Amino acid sequence: MRKVAIFAAIAVLAVCLMPAMAPAAPKEIKIGVIYPLTGPAAAAGRELRAGAELAAKIANSAMDGIDMTMAKNAGIKSLGGAKLKLIFKDHQGNPQLGADLAKKLILDEKVVGILGCYYSSVTKTVSAVCERYGVPMINGTSTSPTLTKRGFKWFWRTTPHDKWFTKDLFELLVGLTKGKVKGVKAVPKAEIQKLAAACEKTEWGSNVSIEIKNFAKEYGFDLVANILYAAKSPDLSSEVQSMIAAKPGAMLFASYTSDALLMIKTLKSMKAKPKLIWGQDAGFDKPEFIALGDDIDGILTRSVFLPSVVKIKPLAGQVNKLYVKKMGHDLDGASARAFTGLQAWVYVLEKAGSTKPKAIQAAANTISIPGKQLVVPWFGIKFATKGDEIGQNVLGSGLIGQYQKKGDKMTLQVVYPFDMATDDMIFPFKGY
């Protein structure tokens, strides 16, 4: 009888202690992902979503043949194998809507953190909401330099930003004049001395415009036209007229998808003949843009990922193969960075071993992901915790690619950094 009583007492105690003993590991970890799934950047949104989904799939299941730590485990190991659940929201390119969605995700869905938002203008408002609620946000694809200049405690950015990318462009221009570019003899500086820029006028484009202006001065080029335009505009002919009239050697753009298409069509119809056209990624890196075919042969775009990267990074090839299987085409700058953004989330959660905001914050501030774990050709991911760019990954780097038609296929070849060039650069641009 006594034995039974003791057994019963132990059993009762055990039942009482059960919840305390079992670690409070959640079965799934909700991450809110806010991207432009409809609207003018919907094409980008589709790639971003697919990139994030692929990273989640690799993190949630153990996969062979991918040399990445997160592919070895099913779920987050330090959280008892908890699986990531992505909750996608569509901000339509609208900063106010983005902020509302972030609030909903935080208050209603109780997400652990946020990933997004591609548009720098939306990232700006969404990160402000996260900052107010003390919810961590990782940004993989917004490149306005100001985003990491606000001293936020809950915001980390994996991608290099436009200041770096724009500097790359000017390094390329200087390289052209010095004969450093593969397959091009030194170009007299007078040929590309005059530059004309047209950037869309939201947070992202207007900052690119400022960077172009600053670097043009620093590197000794003349910026003869520096135009801001509305991406949602029915007509770009006045902008193009002004650019052509300024007789620039190089034309520089920061455009989203629809306006990039309209811009190229307008340049063509107005018979623009610059020696060089460069786009700051985004619209210049989308399947619809590539579908323009002959019209983009010789155009440059900065990127952080080009399909030809697989030649120098086997891991990129392994992940790209899965992406091609999912989407039917290669990873691009948007999808590769969305992938990397979510990958950063996985490594941060793994390091934190908890879903508590404070633990995630501490993990993000001390994390160091080596470059060989990434599909993008960076040195790694390590966030600045002091200085004037808090939360910025200090180990990123950019590429400049050129569209080159090979047979019937439009390819994107690396032309910068010079030592990574995959083909001779076409110079000058043939003009329209």
Add this chain to the structure above:
Amino acid sequence: MEDLGIQVLKSVVSGLLMGLVFALVALGLTVIFGVMDIVNFAHGEFLMIGMYTTLLTSPLLGIDPVLTLPLAGLVGAALGVLSYYGLIRFLLRGPMIAQLFGTFGLMLFLRNLALLTMGSEPRILHKGWLVGKSFIVGPGVVLESTKLAAAVLSIVSFALVWWLINRTKVGRALTATSLDAEGARYMGISTQKMNALAWAVGGASVAIAGGLLVNFWPVEPGVGLLFTMIAFATVALGGFGSVRGAFVAGVLIGLIVNIPPIWDAMLRMIDAAGLADLQIHSFKYTMVYAIYFLIMVIKPQGLFGWKQ
């Protein structure tokens, strides 16, 4: 000085072309308003459907995009008539606000229907008589074939509608309906049919415009808004319901948005690089709405408006 002169010429040509495009898009809107006092918020979606009609039927039928325009017109007219008999007819019984929300709902419905069936990514025509062609006339003055064709179509359409309204019996019946629907009914005019006709004409004209524009502009489900924002300003500026007003206002807006290159040429002439920071290009539509505001203050019924 010579540069400036050439730039003025270029801007005027470019402005006239674009202005006629704006006018063409606004035509249907002003016809419907003129007859029924209803603002059709779904107007841009009719344009978008016209664009998709050409984009999809041209490769399907194996004919040039331009030849599909009658089809786009038919689709637009059918859509107009369907909207009238299926929705607007009932809305007319309600207050003004119901009519506003009704067409707004139609807009959301059509846009999201397109999103569902067509996907969200922008699409473009790659082949066609008008695609990627332009002519250089004079010193750097460019005529883009799509805009030129749209401009010609615009003039023809306006002439036709003007003739229809001012010179035919049906036109007199339309005018009577718009002036006093009840009186018109007493005179034996079927106002229902007149209203449906206005919707058919409005739908057809904007869908044909769409079919033509897709030779140059990328189409996506939200494309209508780009043009209708301007179309609303055009109609309001010209005077609600005034066909002539829409024409003049469209051209005026086209010219206004082409002022920035003239400004830039002037800056180059006087070498005032500091003023370039004013970013006048990003304010070109602000200028349009500012002038619209001025006209509204001075002449609330618009330039050629006659309805109070």
